[in-house]
Amino acid sequence: MGNWLDQNKAIVVGALALLSAALGGFFFFTNRVAEPPPLEIAAPEPTLTLTPTVIAEADLPTSTPEPTNTPHPLRVYISGEVVAPDVYILPPRSIIKDLLLAAGGATQKADLDIVNQAEELKDQQHIHIPAKEEARPTPPVSSGGKDPQPTSGPDTQSSPIEPDAPSGRIININTAKTTELELLPGIGPSFAKRIVEYRETNGNFNAIEDITGVKGIGPATFEKLKDHITVN
Structure with missing residues (x-):
């Protein structure tokens, strides 16, 4: 044994030196404190400055409401x-x-x-x-003996009364014009027009009672008309 150590002394010393170096390196690297990474300072970002814009009143669109016609009572x-x-x-x-x-x-x-x-x-x-028994004015009779003609139409704004028929005259409701029909009691321009329109639509009246078929002419009006109208 002693001879072997003497013969291999150099090898043993070298091996121990390598082992010591390896252990020293291991402990050196395991105990080394990691250095923190260098800090990076970012450059400040540019800021956007907004400037308010003042709009003059003259630049604003204006609208004028149109006047409305309000009906009066x-x-x-x-x-x-x-x-x-x-x-x-x-x-x-x-x-x-x-x-x-x-x-x-x-x-x-x-x-x-x-x-x-x-x-x-x-x-x-x-x-x-008007009242039912209220007297109605009669149109004037001309001195020449001609058929009387109304001097003017009834005033529909002041009174709904129509002129009465002249005494003794009979009007043919199948041939009479509106101006002649207006002479009948209770028949004004509107009813005269209705009689003519009814006659044109339905033909001639067969009897005087048929005039009650005209809209607005009822039994009371017929009583005033029956002595002044004919269909012949």
Whole structure:
């Protein structure tokens, strides 16, 4: 054994030196403190500055509202055979029927057969509701003996009363024109036009009673007409 060590002393010393170096390197690297990475300072980002823009009032679009035509209420006076004759204020586009309701309705003596209740009212208008026995004016008779002609149409704004037929004259409702029909009691321009239109649509009247088929002509109006009309 002693001879072997003596012979291999150099080898043993070299091996021990290598082992010591290896152990020293191991402990050196395991105990080494890791250095922190270098800090990087980022450059500041550029900022955007907003400048407010002032808009002058003259640059703003302006709009002027268009004026609107507001209809005014109607002031209408009603007289005659109604419960409360007076001046009434009604909404625009009111009709005679609305005025009758505002006045409390018609009395029992009222002759509503000759009143066009669907007629539209006008401002400052006068509506008169006649009685059934109320006398109606007759058109004047010319001195030359000719058939009387109405001097003017009925005033539809002041009264719905129509002119009466002249005494003793009989009008043929199958051939008469509107101007002749207007001479009949209770028949104004509107009813005369309806009679002609009815005649053109349905043919001639076969009997005087057939005139009650015209819209608006009822039994009460027929009683006033029967002595003044004929179909022959």
